[in-house]
Amino acid sequence: NAGVTQTPKFQVLKTGQSMTLQCAQDMNHEYMSWYRQDPGMGLRLIHYSVGAGITDQGEVPNGYNVSRSTTEDFPLRLLSAAPSQTSVYFCASSYVGLAGADTQYFGPGTRLTVL
Amino acid sequence: GQQLNQSPQSMFIQEGEDVSMNCTSSSIFNTWLWYKQDPGEGPVLLIALYKAGELTSNGRLTAQFGITRKDSFLNISASIPSDVGIYFCAGQNNNAGNMLTFGGGTRLMVKP
Numbered sequence: 001n002a003g004v005t006q007t008p009k010f011q012v013l014k015t016g017q018s019m020t021l022q023c024a025q026d027m028n029h030e031y032m033s034w035y036r037q038d039p040g041m042g043l044r045l046i047h048y049s050v051g052a053g054i055t056d057q058g059e060v061p062n063g064y065n066v067s068r069s070t071t072e073d074f075p076l077r078l079l080s081a082a083p084s085q086t087s088v089y090f091c092a093s094s095y096v097g098l099a100g101a102d103t104q105y106f107g108p109g110t111r112l113t114v115l
Numbered sequence: 116g117q118q119l120n121q122s123p124q125s126m127f128i129q130e131g132e133d134v135s136m137n138c139t140s141s142s143i144f145n146t147w148l149w150y151k152q153d154p155g156e157g158p159v160l161l162i163a164l165y166k167a168g169e170l171t172s173n174g175r176l177t178a179q180f181g182i183t184r185k186d187s188f189l190n191i192s193a194s195i196p197s198d199v200g201i202y203f204c205a206g207q208n209n210n211a212g213n214m215l216t217f218g219g220g221t222r223l224m225v226k227p
Contacts, residue, residue, distance in 0.1 A: 004157075035215075042119070042203055042217025043158070058214055090157050092215075103148070104215060106157030 002026050004107035006091050012113045013081040021076040021110050023091030030096040032074040033058070033104065034066065036087040043090060049074055050096060081114045088112070121204050121218025128194055129226050136202060136221040137188040144206030147180050147187040148215070152201045161202075162189070194225050 007022045025032065030051045035043035035058075045058030049068040063085060065077040074093075078085060088111050092104040119138045128134060138147075146165055150158035162173050164180035164187060171178055177190045187204055204218040 033214075040219060042121075042205070042219050043215070044217070045214045048214070092157075103160055103163055105160070106150075108155070108157050 004091055004093050004105055006089075006107040006110050008110060009108070010111050012115065013078075014115050015082060017081050018077070018079050019081065021078075021089055021091075021112070023074045023076065023107060024072050025074075025091075025093040025105075025107075026072065027093065027105070028071060029093035029105075030071070031104070032068065032091065032093045034064070034074070034076045035090045035092065035106075036060065036085075037090060037109075038087050046076065046089075078112075081112075083114045086112060086114045119204055119206055119216055119218035121221055123221060124219065125222040125224070127224045127226065130194060130196060132194055134191040134194055134198070134223060135188060136204075137186060138204035138206075138218045139186045140206055140216075141185070142206070142216075143184040143208075144216075145184075145209055146207040147178070148205040148207065149176075149178050149187070149189045150203045150205060152203065152220075154200075158203055191223075194223075196225050196227050199223055199225050 004025045033048035034046040037043045044060050047066040049055045055066050088109050090109050091107040094104040119140045121138045148163050149161045152158045162178040167184045168182050169180040175192045201220045201222050203220050205215040
């Protein structure tokens with residue numbers, strides 16, 4: 001299994017540009033999520049999905065859109081990039097058991113800079 | 116948004132020394148997790164704790180889930196150079212979108 005994969009690894013955008021960060025997992029996990037990590041801080045949840053066709057907002061959703069058309073993929077879209085979105089973005093996935101989401105596994109991250 | 120209070124923020128220790136770090140929260144969590152992050156990589160799960168009072172070991176690592184469900188600690192015994200990295204605690208509640216709430220991290224540096 002490749003686990004959780006993310007592309008691209010690095011990206012530089014100009015203010016106002018749009019782009020999509022890709023995330024895929026091959027573990028048949030129902031739960032997928034996007035976090036951002038800023039210097040000196042832990043990760044903060046942007047959006048999450050408990051299954052195909054279902055998404056919901058996390059702690060810091062503004063400026064980001066997501067969709068979940070398949071179990072494997074969970075892309076994150078920036079419609080109009082802003083310098084405040086400069087960060088490292090991590091995708092994570094897990095099973096959803098009787099007690100809720102199981103242990104989450106993280107991808108390698110996408111380092112985004114918005115000029 | 117809420118963050119867990121993790122301390123210390125950084126540690127610079129000699130190889131072979133033991134390390135201790137902890138997290139506290141004003142809220143209760145059902146699950147406590149400890150992750151390690153190497154430069155340029157995503158967090159990797161070290162230990163997961165599911166019951167208040169639980170003490171769990173993974174090799175040289177030992178973690179405990181506090182009785183009040185508002186805190187947890189991680190100990191690393193006999194540190195080695197490859198222990199270098201950033202360690203994060205995270206709390207999780209199954210009724211909150213399964214969101215992980217992270218601590219600010221402890222940067223560990225080990226001097227050979």
